Amino acid sequence: MKWISSFLAPAIHMLYPQHCPGCGADMPVTTALLCVHCLHELPRTGFAGLHNNTTEAIFFGRLQLKAAHSEYYFSKGQLIQGLMHQLKYKNKPEVGIFLGNLLGESLLISSRFSQLDLIMPMPMHKSKEYKRGYNQATKICEGISEVMQVPVNTELLIKKEATETQTRKQRAERWKNVAESFTIIHPEKITGKKILLVDDVLTTGASLEACGQHLLRIAGTELSIATLAYATK
Numbered sequence: 001m002k003w004i005s006s007f008l009a010p011a012i013h014m015l016y017p018q019h020c021p022g023c024g025a026d027m028p029v030t031t032a033l034l035c036v037h038c039l040h041e042l043p044r045t046g047f048a049g050l051h052n053n054t055t056e057a058i059f060f061g062r063l064q065l066k067a068a069h070s071e072y073y074f075s076k077g078q079l080i081q082g083l084m085h086q087l088k089y090k091n092k093p094e095v096g097i098f099l100g101n102l103l104g105e106s107l108l109i110s111s112r113f114s115q116l117d118l119i120m121p122m123p124m125h126k127s128k129e130y131k132r133g134y135n136q137a138t139k140i141c142e143g144i145s146e147v148m149q150v151p152v153n154t155e156l157l158i159k160k161e162a163t164e165t166q167t168r169k170q171r172a173e174r175w176k177n178v179a180e181s182f183t184i185i186h187p188e189k190i191t192g193k194k195i196l197l198v199d200d201v202l203t204t205g206a207s208l209e210a211c212g213q214h215l216l217r218i219a220g221t222e223l224s225i226a227t228l229a230y231a232t233k
């Protein structure tokens with residue numbers, strides 16, 4: 001089959017030209033989603049193998065984590081912001097899967113993320129997900145899963161529909177609201193599991209903390225966190 005695909009590749013490329021979503025450069029059919037130049041430009045953190053790294057420090061005193069990692073530093077106006085924008089607003093789920101592959105490779109190299117049972121995305125309201133067509137965090141999970149061979153579960157941790165606007169509430173009230181907006185269906189299916197919770201960008205960590213607390217309340221769970229980008233000050 002390989003000779004057929006190599007024979008057909010130039011024709012497919014002519015019919016369906018591919019462009020690097022980072023810089024717009026013309027791309028051959030068989031290569032990765034991003035061109036080599038853009039791949040090198042992405043600002044990797046190198047956190048995966050580092051104990052007490054900056055992402056883990058965000059959760060000190062908030063969540064008992066086994067390990068945490070963010071693959072890239074987020075910076076405004078840079079390639080990573082453009083890619084995140086395409087993933088979230090431009091109907092480019094493949095960007096999430098591709099970057100999830102890269103994130104998964106970093107996790108795989110580090111022994112700190114071995115023996116996971118489940119990968120779970122930060123859940124989204126169903127109505128929002130329906131509008132966007134997908135949950136971007138799920139796409140990142142799918143990319144990680146391809147590399148790590150650990151199943152993704154999108155059914156057990158969910159976000160309930162918002163009932164009131166958050167903005168007018170006091171800080172404590174808002175936190176309570178965030179915490180209560182998530183729920184776990186069939187907690188018995190998570191008992192004793194080693195879970196990797198995944199989100200696109202780490203900012204304050206409030207939503208990850210809320211979900212993490214739900215997961216850690218279940219007997220015997222062990223929690224790790226991975227995000228594609230790190231955006232806190």
Ligand SMILES: [Zn+2]
Nearest residue numbers: 020023035038
């Ligand atoms: Zn490029």
